Amino acid sequence: xxxxxxIEVEETIRKITGVQITKxxxxxxxxxxxxxxxxxxxxxxxxxxxxLIYPQYPFKSHEAETIKFFNxxxxxxxxxxxxxxxxxxxxxxxxxxxxxxxDIGSLKAWIKKYYIDRDIDMHYEHIIVPxxxxxxxxxxxxxxxxxxxxxxxxxxFVDYSQISNGIFYTEKITSSVIQNFKDKDGxxxxxxxxNVKLKAMAQSIGLFIFLEDxxxxxxxxxxxxxxxxxxxxxxxxxxxxHSVEKKYDKNKNRYLPLFVGYKIAGNExxxxxxMLEISQFPIYGLKESQKFITAINDEIKIDWAITKNCSxxxxxxxxxxxxSITSSKxxxxxxxxxxxxTAKTLVRSxxxxxxxxxxxxxxxxxxxxxxYSFITGINDKTIDLLNDLFSVSPFLESNINGYDFSEGFNxxxxxxxxxxxxxxxxxxxxxxxxxxxxxxxxxxxxxxLSQFNLSGRMIxxxxxxxxxxxxxxxxxxxxxxxxxxxxNVLNFEVEDLYNPTGCWSPTFKASYNxxxxxxxxxxxxxxxxxxxxxxxxxxxxxxxxxxxxxxIKLKEF
Amino acid sequence: xxxxxxLESVIKTHQITKEESLLIKHKDKNKExxxxxxxxxxENIYFLFNSGSYxxxxxxxxxxxxxxxxxxxxxAFGSNGTLKEMYGDIYNFLYxxxxxVAEVKKQKVSIGLEFHADSDGDKIKIxxxxxxxxxxxxxxxxxxxxxxxxxxxxxxxxxxxRIKTNVKAQISNIKDKxxxxxxxxxxxxxxxxxxxxxxxxxxxxSFFLELIILKAFDNKDITGSLWDKLKAVLEYIKDNVTKExxxxxxxxxxxxxxxxxxxxxxxxxxxxxxxxxxxxxxENEENIRTYFPENTKFKEEENKNNRYQxxxxxxxxxxxxxxx
Numbered sequence: 032x033x034x035x036x037x038i039e040v041e042e043t044i045r046k047i048t049g050v051q052i053t054k055x056x057x058x059x060x061x062x063x064x065x066x067x068x069x070x071x072x073x074x075x076x077x078x079x080x081x082x083l084i085y086p087q088y089p090f091k092s093h094e095a096e097t098i099k100f101f102n103x104x105x106x107x108x109x110x111x112x113x114x115x116x117x118x119x120x121x122x123x124x125x126x127x128x129x130x131x132x133x134d135i136g137s138l139k140a141w142i143k144k145y146y147i148d149r150d151i152d153m154h155y156e157h158i159i160v161p162x163x164x165x166x167x168x169x170x171x172x173x174x175x176x177x178x179x180x181x182x183x184x185x186x187x188f189v190d191y192s193q194i195s196n197g198i199f200y201t202e203k204i205t206s207s208v209i210q211n212f213k214d215k216d217g218x219x220x221x222x223x224x225x226n227v228k229l230k231a232m233a234q235s236i237g238l239f240i241f242l243e244d245x246x247x248x249x250x251x252x253x254x255x256x257x258x259x260x261x262x263x264x265x266x267x268x269x270x271x272x273h274s275v276e277k278k279y280d281k282n283k284n285r286y287l288p289l290f291v292g293y294k295i296a297g298n299e300x301x302x303x304x305x306m307l308e309i310s311q312f313p314i315y316g317l318k319e320s321q322k323f324i325t326a327i328n329d330e331i332k333i334d335w336a337i338t339k340n341c342s343x344x345x346x347x348x349x350x351x352x353x354x355s356i357t358s359s360k361x362x363x364x365x366x367x368x369x370x371x372x373t374a375k376t377l378v379r380s381x382x383x384x385x386x387x388x389x390x391x392x393x394x395x396x397x398x399x400x401x402x403y404s405f406i407t408g409i410n411d412k413t414i415d416l417l418n419d420l421f422s423v424s425p426f427l428e429s430n431i432n433g434y435d436f437s438e439g440f441n442x443x444x445x446x447x448x449x450x451x452x453x454x455x456x457x458x459x460x461x462x463x464x465x466x467x468x469x470x471x472x473x474x475x476x477x478x479x480l481s482q483f484n485l486s487g488r489m490i491x492x493x494x495x496x497x498x499x500x501x502x503x504x505x506x507x508x509x510x511x512x513x514x515x516x517x518x519n520v521l522n523f524e525v526e527d528l529y530n531p532t533g534c535w536s537p538t539f540k541a542s543y544n545x546x547x548x549x550x551x552x553x554x555x556x557x558x559x560x561x562x563x564x565x566x567x568x569x570x571x572x573x574x575x576x577x578x579x580x581x582x583i584k585l586k587e588f
Numbered sequence: 589x590x591x592x593x594x595l596e597s598v599i600k601t602h603q604i605t606k607e608e609s610l611l612i613k614h615k616d617k618n619k620e621x622x623x624x625x626x627x628x629x630x631e632n633i634y635f636l637f638n639s640g641s642y643x644x645x646x647x648x649x650x651x652x653x654x655x656x657x658x659x660x661x662x663x664a665f666g667s668n669g670t671l672k673e674m675y676g677d678i679y680n681f682l683y684x685x686x687x688x689v690a691e692v693k694k695q696k697v698s699i700g701l702e703f704h705a706d707s708d709g710d711k712i713k714i715x716x717x718x719x720x721x722x723x724x725x726x727x728x729x730x731x732x733x734x735x736x737x738x739x740x741x742x743x744x745x746x747x748x749x750r751i752k753t754n755v756k757a758q759i760s761n762i763k764d765k766x767x768x769x770x771x772x773x774x775x776x777x778x779x780x781x782x783x784x785x786x787x788x789x790x791x792x793x794s795f796f797l798e799l800i801i802l803k804a805f806d807n808k809d810i811t812g813s814l815w816d817k818l819k820a821v822l823e824y825i826k827d828n829v830t831k832e833x834x835x836x837x838x839x840x841x842x843x844x845x846x847x848x849x850x851x852x853x854x855x856x857x858x859x860x861x862x863x864x865x866x867x868x869x870x871e872n873e874e875n876i877r878t879y880f881p882e883n884t885k886f887k888e889e890e891n892k893n894n895r896y897q898x899x900x901x902x903x904x905x906x907x908x909x910x911x912x
Contacts, residue, residue, distance in 0.1 A: 369912045451709055472912035488788070493910040502910065508786035511881045517909045519874035525907050539911040566789060567857055569864070570878070586871075587864050588878060 033058050036127065040065075040084060043128040047135050053079060061086045067100075071139050073147040078102065080117070080138070089130030096120065098134050106249045109145045109152065113159055113252055117141050155296040158245050158303075160253040160335045165286070165306040169204040171337040172288060172304045175425070177212065179221035181241035181292060181300065186268050187220065188213040189239050189290055192232035208341075208425070209290070209302075210234055215271055226428065228421035238275060239290040239302075240268055246291060246303070253303065257313040258329025269314055269325035276312045283310045288336060304336035343381075343426055351381030352554075353562040359487075360384040362464040365471025366412050367391070368541075369492050371402035372550045373470060374416060375423065380554075383426040386464075387413040389471070390437040396531075400543040413437060441476070448479045462486045474514070481510035488565065492553060495523040498541035501549040501573040503557075512570050512588065521572070549573050552583055591815040591869075591876050599775055601883035602648040602782055610649070610710050614642075617703065617712045618654045621682075625658055625716070628681055632664035634727055639717065639755045644762050646777040646798065650883055651785050653713035655698070657755050659733055662724040671720060671736035675699070678718045697735045697751065722752065731756045732841070754840035758795075761802065761839040769805060772817050776801050779818060783865075783879050791854045796846050799836045800825055819866065826862035829855045 037056050040063060044050055049070045056065030063084040068077035085097040096119060103115035110118040119137040124130040144150045162169065172191060190210040197204050208229055212220040242263045246254050254260050279285070288304040295301045307313075317326040339345075351357055361382055363374050366389045377385060389412045393403045397412075407415050411434050420427055432440075447453035461467060465487045469477060472493045480489060491504040491513060500521050504512045528537035552573055560568035570588040575581065604611060622636045640655030641647035658678065665673050679699050683692045686701055693700040698715040705711050719733025726732065735751045765773060780797045784790050804810065804824035810817050828834050830852075838844035850858065868875040 365912045367912045451705060470912040472908075472910050474910070493912055495910065506786055506788045508878065508881060511786070512878045513910065515874065515877045519877065520872050523909070525909055528907060537907065564853060566791065567853075568788075569861070586868060587860075588868055588875070 033061070033063070036084075036088075037063055039127055040131065043131045044135070047132060049139070050135055051077070056082075056084075067135075069135070069139060069142065071142050071147070073143065078105075078142060078146070089124055089127045091123075094120075096134065098131070100138050105146065106252070109150070109156070109251070110141060111251075113161065156251060157295070157301065158247045158253050159251055160303060160337075161255075162337060163334070164202050165334040165336065166308070167203065169199045169202055169337060170286075170288065170304065170306060171199075171204060171206045171339065172209060172290070172302070173206065173339050173341040173425075174209045174290075174302050175223050175225065176300070176340075176342040177221045177223055179212065183241065183243040184265055184268065186238070186240040186271055187215045188217055189237040189288075190234040191237050191288065192229065192234050194229065194232065204337075207235075207288075208232075209237075212239060225425045226421045228418070229425055235287070236279075237288040237290060237304075238272070238307075239292060240264070241292040241300075243294055245293040245295070245301075253333070253335055255332060256329060257327050257331045257333060260333060261327045261329065264327070266324060269327065272312055272314055273316075273325045276309060276314075279309050285309050290338075299340075301340060302338050304338050306334040306336050341425060343383075346424075346426070347381040352377070352558045355561045355565060356466070356558060357381035357383070359465035360386075360463060361466045361468065362386050362388065362461070364388045364467065364469045364476065365473065366401075366416050367397070367470065367472075368401045368543075368546050369472075369494060369550055370468070370470030371412075371416050372547050373468060373492065373554065374420060375402040376551065376554050378420045378424045378427055380558075383424065384428050385420070386430050386432060387416060388432055388437045388440050389413050390434060390441060392434075400541065400546055441473075444479055445475060448482065454483070458483055458485065466490065468492065474510075477504075477513060478510050481507070488568075490557070492550070493517075494539065494541065494546060494549065495521060496525060496528060496539045496541070497523065498539070498545035498549055499523045499575055501553055503553050503571050503573075505557075505568050506570050506588075509570075516572060521574075549575070549583070552585075556585065589873055589876070591873055592813045594876055594882075595775075595779060595814045595818065595880060597882050597887070598782055598880045599778055601886040602650060602778060603886075604642070604647045604649045604652060606883075606886045607649040607652075609708070610712075613706070613710060613712050614652070614654050614714070618656060618714055621701065621714050621716065622656060624685060625656075625678075625681075629658075629660065629664065632661050634659040634661070634721075637755075639759055640715070641781075641794065643759050644774075644798075646762070646774050646781070648778050648781050648785075649886075650782070653715055655715045655717055657733075658716055658718045659727055659731075660718060660720045662721050662726070664720065671734055674718055674720055675736040675738065678716065682716065694738050696739060697737055717755070719753070719755070730754070751844060752841045753838060753844060756840075758838070758840045762798070765802075765805075772810070772814070773801055773805055775814060776818055776821050779880055780821075782881065786879065786881065787861075791850060792858055793846075793849060796836065796849060799838075799846055800829065803836065822862045822866055826859050826866065829862075830859045 037058060041052060041056050044052055044067060051068045052065060053068045054066035056063050064082070066079060066081050068079045070077045080100040080102050083099045083101070085092070088097040091097060099116045101115045105111050105117070106115060112118055117138060119134060119141060121133040121137045124133060189212050191207045192210055193205055193207045195206045197206065208225055209223050210230070211222045214220055244263070246260055246263050248254050248259060287307050287309065289307055290302045290304050292300050292302045313328040313331040314325050315328060316323045357380070359382065361377060361384060363370050363385060366374060366387050370389065374385060374387065391412050393410050393412045393415045395405060397403055398405055402419065403415055404419065407418070413432055417429055417431055443453070444457055461483065462485060467485070467487055467489045469480060469489065469491045477491055488505065489509060491509050492501065493513065494501050495517070500523060502513055502516050506512065527540065529540045530537035556571065557568060572586045574584045574586060618638065625636060626633060636656055636658050638654055639657050641652060642654055660674060663669070665677060679692070679694060682699055682701060686692055690701045690703040693702065695715065698717045701714045701716065703712040717735065719735050721727035722732050722734060732752055732754050735753060737751060762770060762773060777798050780801065781794055784792065784794065784797065801821055804821045808820055808824055810820045834847055836846035838846055865879050869879070
């Protein structure tokens with residue numbers, strides 16, 4: 032079998048123009064190994080590559096190609112990995128000969144683009160940092176952009192908070208967030224913004240130095256030894272390191288991260304982290320001209336940790352709602368099934384200013400079709416959901432309203448809706464929001480809120496039994512529209528409401544899937560209208576039918 | 589349901605005369621503002637008169653205000669005085685006089701006075717439309733006025749020095765129609781005003797709707813029941829408002845094209861709204877209630893046929909039918 036693959040590989044390569052086998056392919060355990068020389072137009076002489084073909088070939092291993100082309104002399108060129116392998120990604124093919132043609136074609140394209148033309152990609156490529164454990168564990172640090180201009184060689188302390196322990200493939204990993212930067216005397220320089228839950232976490236000390244230039248070699252690889260980092264560090268900083276180690280002498284063998292900052296494209300600052308062990312700092316005292324200076328132990332290897340820029344633009348870089356929604360201050364009234372799904376969707380989609388109002392308590396039976404968890408047991412809905420939302424987005428800002436506020440809001444609104452002075456007070460409170468989403472299905476509240484003249488946009492979302500229809504009211508006639516739809520227009524079952532306790536307060540039947548598919552459709556439509564022009568958003572009904580497969584019909588009014 | 593009965597009820601419950609006390613308050617306040625302007629500008633101002641829906645008999649009682657036209661003489665603000673200066677001077681006067689009792693707002697072409705709610709919770713609104721005759725003493729002959737555009741108005745840029753118009757010609761535009769047609773036109777104008785109030789922040793001016801309804805009657809054979817006529821008008825708007833050649837001439841000045849007061853997107857939106865309205869009512873005529881609601885404040889006691897079912901003589905409350 033392996034022999035057949037070997038023959039097929041060699042035969043295919045021999046047919047490819049500009050490629051010669053310079054060392055025959057042979058079996059090496061389950062891997063096929065050989066060497067090829069490649070000549071493309073523009074090259075004065077062939078480039079030689081060692082080729083490794085893994086057993087999965089022509090299939091990929093996850094996202095990685097299972098053929099590797101190595102040449103360690105090419106390390107300084109773009110898209111060459113630390114082991115000298117060329118980074119290529121090609122089209123899928125289940126046929127070995129075809130895939131091999133694609134891959135060698137891709138290698139030739141790399142030679143032309145990055146070796147001959149020395150092309151530079153428009154997007155910034157981070158320096159390559161080895162991901163190795165430190166003392167049997169990986170460490171990851173998340174940072175956010177700060178409104179502060181660091182100067183070259185500026186150094187000092189940082190506070191960071193450990194947020195979790197997890198598993199990184201097969202090894203342990205600890206994740207943390209940087210909380211603030213302080214100067215060398217411990218005075219605050221700048222705070223790092225995160226949500227209140229993260230800011231409230233216990234803090235530990237780390238160090239930072241801003242180098243301005245990336246500590247790299249061969250253009251893209253982080254330096255590997257302290258001796259290679261030495262040219263980036265001055266004596267003042269090394270003395271600081273010495274003083275820190277002395278100061279924390281009692282914490283022998285404890286670790287602390289050193290954050291190394293530098294500028295990348297667009298004047299952005301990126302931070303890498305180096306793990307240091309107290310009592311094992313890579314420094315020593317050296318007597319020079321009758322004076323002791325701090326010197327670096329050149330041969331000690333650097334223990335790089337993992338860092339991630341978690342600023343808003345990267346955190347939501349893969350997709351978010353339109354700016355006109357994400358920049359809005361939002362109030363969600365009612366966080367049952369629809370409200371909690373809406374809240375979580377908005378938070379995951381980049382909204383950061385969301386307040387919640389709900390007087391109700393989450394119980395186990397609420398969980399199956401909303402965004403609550405069993406683990407938190409019985410809990411106030413707003414507190415429970417916020418706790419979860421804070422775990423999703425580090426940028427969420429929210430007033431933790433709780434039961435008293437929610438109950439007071441409901442009482443005040445209903446008891447004093449005819450009192451002009453109080454009404455104005457409520458209007459003033461509600462006018463701080465750009466978007467108020469009422470998912471309470473409280474028709475009294477809908478009626479009262481329809482009487483208000485608010486500066487922000489009101490959206491009312493509700494659903495019928497079996498989630499047959501979702502009604503979204505956004506115009507001034509919200510109350511009349513919703514009432515008319517449910518009382519006169521829409522057809523749905525009301526005989527089989529879910530009523531496990533036999534009380535006079537039955538609820539609707541529908542699964543998380545039934546509800547979520549409609550809520551996501553509604554949010555998508557609202558987002559589209561906001562993208563085009565928010566004035567285009569109209570009342571609408573989503574009507575489902577399952578007679579001929581599953582269909583959702585949009586009816587705009 | 590009977591759509592025609594419903595539409596008649598919408599019109600009936602929205603009659604301005606139903607709000608008698610509010611109407612009297614508006615008339616009184618209108619008189620007060622008129623006298624204040626006459627007192628301030630004396631011989632520099634012609635006779636002030638009301639325009640707008642009240643004068644045209646197209647007002648509805650859920651949202652009405654008085655439009656007070658103040659025709660100024662050419663040299664009222666000096667022989668070199670600009671329309672901007674006219675607008676500013678009148679605004680300053682009204683602001684100083686009413687700032688403690690009203691919100692005085694600069695609007696597109698008028699100055700809005702929104703008096704604080706009185707003890708009944710009523711808010712009186714008067715829009716003062718200041719215009720200046722084109723040449724000294726010419727107003728007596730042609731009744732033409734130049735208006736100042738305060739801020740962007742569809743495709744008309746803010747700060748435009750002048751929009752020439754003839755408010756009296758605008759008023760007589762409906763009044764001069766044949767009696768039968770005039771009644772239908774007024775009903776449809778009122779209905780579309782009721783519809784417009786259901787919308788959130790709608791850019792189409794009532795005057796635009798008024799003119800397009802008139803144009804529909806001029807261009808189509810509109811007959812039949814009230815619903816038939818309304819439907820024909822909605823179809824006309826849907827089919828025509830987005831046409832490149834579509835114009836809507838101001839009867840006060842044929843050079844003013846009201847079609848320019850809406851952007852292309854807004855025209856498309858208006859057309860889509862008409863389509864949605866026709867489609868939804870076609871699907872289920874109960875939807876007509878959503879677009880044209882009765883004013884519940886004046887809705888006559890419906891028969892006692894409420895939605896409660898009975899069960900052996902005991903009333904059964906209707907179940908909750910919408911959920912979150």
